[in-house]
Amino acid sequence: MNISKKSLALAVSGVSVALASGMMVQAADDNAQPQAEGPYQTLVELGYPAPKDNELVHVPPTMADLEEADIHPELKKVIRRGYELFTDTQQLRGKNVFNDMNCSSCHLGEGRQPYSAPIWPAAVTLPDFRGKNQHVNNLEERIAGCFAYSMNGTPPEYGSDDMLALSAYHQWLATGAPMYPDQPIYGRGFPAPDRPEELSYANGKEVFQEQCVICHQEDGSGHYEDGEYVFPATWGDGSNNWGAGIVRTHTAAGFIKNNMPLGQPLSLSDQDAWDVAYYMTQQERPQDPRYAGDVDEVLERFGPTFHKNSSYGQIREEDNHRLADHANWGEKGETVVPWNVGVPRFEDLQD
């Protein structure tokens, strides 16, 4: 891959490989290596699926590549700022972030990592229709969604310096990838293993105790050391709220199976990964910002598009507790309301 990067004389070293067509990067490279030594071979050796022939395989550039890139120094500064916000989102605590999370808490490897919801696909697949809010979203609106739900906060304004910096970092990681690709993307999202027939809260709790509490604590609060973020909260006020994508059991299962324990991906059985996800997503966390006082109303409005895959409003069997039936907004309280939630778009467009 190093050779192909250079021979292409890309302005930067983000490399996309369209394996199926063979007409792009690798075909242009006389020294193209066999696929066995292609991109993400390390992941394949760790047990991740090898890229399929029809998949778009993209290796995002690194921050070291940024320093070498032939782009305007002002742009480099902005991308660096985006990277810093992404990996230390806590610097926006109390302004845009009201929990203990960073973007990189869930998007491991600085947002570059396959099977850890790499963020560059958002830059090449949006604008697009999004089921969660039922309208066409662009990259900024997608990022704004993370602030409202995963960060339990409220987003930087569209077009603001922070939003632009975050967008620029996403787009930079997509360097060289085709816009609106017509192929599936290798390692996109948090692909879940096959769902087992039965999910066990008790087994999930046991596996969590054995495998997860060393970092995330028994109460799921994660770990701050000397006031600095180390391990993210898996539930509770320090974690994402009930509207975040990862409250969906399959998303949590996909994250856990592919990424946890840290440094030991794919080490949990499918059953254990799903059970830990089930256990974790049946703990309390700040309310979904779409809640207006009635859990059933949230289920009625957002069940079909979202909460059918979460435990929102369900009765937890262990103690008959009805999940999310509360008005706890976490650290942001009642005064901070994410300005982007529930804002419609394009309502007047004709079919």
Add this chain to the structure above:
Amino acid sequence: MADQGCIIQNNSIGETVMSKRILGGLGLLLGAGLSAGSALALEPGDPQRGQAAAATCTACHQANGSGMHVPGGESWPRLAGQDAGYIEKQLHDFKSGRRQNASMMPFATMLDDQQIADVAAYYSQMEITPASGGEEASDAVMARGEQLANRGDWDDYIVSCSSCHGPGGTGVGSEFPGVASQHAGYISAQLHAWKDGERSNDPQNLMGAIAKRMSDDDIAAVSAWYARQAPVVEGGE
């Protein structure tokens, strides 16, 4: 913090969980203490008693706990300012053979459980000392070390050191020791030991899994980089 920490943390997570199941309402602290058996009726580590018990340690670890970088030989780690729970666990592991080291084994065996707690308390309250062994690292090596320490190299699935050892590598709790301002020779030897399967007393193989993916150059780089980080207070304010 250190006093409570050492009682809880000298057990593996598995033991803590089991003790909780068995002892239920007795509470985590008491339960964990009892489950260790050997920890029963221990007093909290006492630095003054620890100083007396540590008389044999100073030959290698030095009177100020600084240890020593020994080029071409076995480096002795800095203990000054290290988390008490971590030191305590290591001493128990040397004693039980869970952590193998010919030099440490006889000394650890001479200490009883109370003395281990006392020695750990003694070293933990010392001021962190500077480390050696990274002086000759080139800028390129230092840059690689900094990358591995703070960002990792995900293309090789090497998670950043700071993910677990904390920002600045100053240590997290009693499970993840401080590595900043530790001697390069010691860090390097330990990473190689994990890589080669000679050390395995880390919780859940968290270090071993990552060390196995590090090249010799990676290990040299990160060892030099951490050795050159100025002392900062571990577990302090």
